[in-house]
Amino acid sequence: MSAGPAAGAPAPGSLSIPARMAGRRVGARSRTLTGAVPSRATGRVVLIVSGVLFAVPLAAMTWFTLQQVGTGAFTLAHYGAIFDPAQASNYEDLFTGLQNSLIICVLTVLIVLLLLLPAMLLAELRFPAVRAVLEVVCLLPITVPTVVLVVGFVPVYQVLGGTLGTDPWTLAFAIGVISLPYAYRPISTNLSTLNLTILAEAARSLGAGWFRTVWRVVLPNLRRGILSSCLLTVSVVLGEFTIANFLNQTTFQTGLLLLQQTDPYVATIFALLALLFVFLLLVVISTAGSIGRSRRSRR
């Protein structure tokens, strides 16, 4: 038998990221920063309370998916139904939507990496005068309600439909716009912790051209910001309902809503899976971001 029940037990999956990071910081190196770091006991209380808050709905959802219609008896039938060829047509919309959403995810992340990131780097390193403008432009979408945005998008998409077609992937442009603030913030925060101009100048003085400066010095130092920015973009795409609904596209969210009306059990299973997916993404990104370094506050 293990001794203390809560002491060494890992936190529920949903919580493991911030908890682990906080734990490592307190335990490993920054004991001296007592002013900023809560005590172990406080930390544990916060962990347990927030853990319960997260876990209860998740457990309830799981329990719901395991119930038989009417009787409430335990059954795995709903999980089986997903793979039942006879019922495949029931879930067709959802799978199409899921597929569309994943394509839009990839495209939106590409927009962030190939459009936003270079724009931010150029503003930071070459054209500091436009930095403020870029910030306003990037944060603007958060101030406009999505429904209002959609009203503007409708005529744009009518034109777009004539040139690019009306395939679901074209949603990536609209979602790219609404994910801008979420994609912008982490990178901009990361930039503000670095003196990138000096680092880039140092690299260039040491013989690195612009490409190698960006590749060897700028990007590695922005890794954390870029990763969180991509994660937030993905979660915006997976959570986006309004635009897809009003522009008559089937995405994961609209598919889920449709399914909810005919088969709430399977809809809940997919909702759970989606949550699990995002949590996994979070784990991947936070471990990838912290490998090989543990930066404390700057000197």
Added chain:
Amino acid sequence: MTIAPPATESLVQRGTPVELVEVVKDYGTGQRALDGVSLALEPGEFVALLGPSGCGKTTALRALAGLERIDGGHVRIGNEDVEQTPVHRRDIGMVFQSYSLFPHMTVRANVAFGLEMRRVEAKARASRTQEALDLVGLGAMADRYAHQLSGGQQQRVALARALVTRPRVLLLDEPLSALDAKVRVQLREEIRRIQKELGITTLFVTHDQEEALAVADRVAVMNAGRIEQIGTPEELYLRPASPFVADFVGLSNRLPGELAGGTVTVHGVRLPAIAAGVADGPVTAFVRPEDLGFGAEGLPATVVATSFLGAMRRTTVRLAADDALVAVQHEVGSRFGTGDAVQVAFLGRPVAVGGR
């Protein structure tokens, strides 16, 4: 028996001449940041560029580095015009004012970066990196990250990183200004030692005149985008070419005088004048505190304050003649109390003068 070669052998060089010729930089704000700056560094020479903030000294260094485009004139490294050469091909080493180590790399990787960019093969890279780190006394810290080092150590690593590629010129942009006073003095001595040992042509930008005078072979004093005077520290101090230099380098009392034929008359006392290009007539004489003393005869004055400076004492007095405050430097032994009546005497040394 073998004799180990000196540790820094591969970093020693013969020095490269470096020159700024009539360099102009105009941001279009009315005043030119560089207004025809000419400065020639001999091979292996250590020149300090000294001036108040905003005088253009950093711009001049950045123009030499290629970090700033110039609007006129020439930049020559090794007798070759490099205005069109981008920074990364100018073969320079640079240390910045703020800490500039790459935070995601170890000290070793930081220092090796320049060699890697020059595609030096791994084995030579490792040994040269170690050598450069040993040179700055941080051979044992190769596996640390920048945030695990003190400010002084970070600047040492930055110095090693700048030197490891054997650049043709070393550019130091106020590398000491972020450090504590004690570390600052220590590190400047070390920079000087290393520079001499390696024989690398070096341009050192600073706003601290004491620093400039202490380490440089020659000092160029800049003001408002122009170089006012270039000379050895002694020349600058003893024969300032302009009122600005007299005022900026060292401490001076500004006293009203009358210039006539190479002699300036201050409060009725005739002194030899250093007055190149100043017309006869009313002038300001820049009298150093050490060119004044207390005696039985002289200008009557009242002691206002006195401060102990270690090896000497500086006493501020108010002249009875015109109520001007004047600093007098003298030996520690003689002490005065506030309000004491004293006589201030000129020691007869030449004084710099400028237009009033």
